[in-house]
Amino acid sequence: MEDESRKTKAEKVLAAYKERYRDVADKTPQDLGLSPEVVLEFVNSVVTILDKKGCNDSREKPISRKVLETMGVPQDVADQFLRLCEYRGGICDCKLCIYIGEVIGHGPDD
Numbered sequence: 882m883e884d885e886s887r888k889t890k891a892e893k894v895l896a897a898y899k900e901r902y903r904d905v906a907d908k909t910p911q912d913l914g915l916s917p918e919v920v921l922e923f924v925n926s927v928v929t930i931l932d933k934k935g936c937n938d939s940r941e942k943p944i945s946r947k948v949l950e951t952m953g954v955p956q957d958v959a960d961q962f963l964r965l966c967e968y969r970g971g972i973c974d975c976k977l978c979i980y981i982g983e984v985i986g987h988g989p990d991d
Contacts, residue, residue, distance in 0.1 A: 902968040905961055909986055913958050913965070917985065923948055924981050927974060936975035940967070944974040 899906055910920045926948045934944070942963055949959040963977075969984045971977030977984075 902964060905965040905968055908961070908965055910962060910965070910984065913961050915954070915958070915962060919952070919954075920981070920985055923952060924978055926952075928978055931975055931978065936973055938973045938975075940972055942966075942971075942974050942977060945977055 911917070915923075923945075927945055930944050930948070937943070945963060945966075946959065949962070950956075954962070963971075966977045966980070966984050970980035971984065
């Protein structure tokens, strides 16, 4: 009975998480107008800055936001892209780079 209660609780947490990100959960960067080349340029730029400055573990992702701004990505697209990254595990600048494969659709099983 206790295992079933845990399972139910876990299912509720997962459902709430998916609901929170429902606006981006089924999207890809391409759906947002970002080509694979743009995403690669973005990640390379973020990694270069992270190598120099390190990650501050901020959910605000200041490095990623600045790179997207510098690249000329419109604010609304940048916000959606960063939400997509967060949904896929990129909760800060460095984790965004770690989980970028999930974001672009190439997870660990591909």
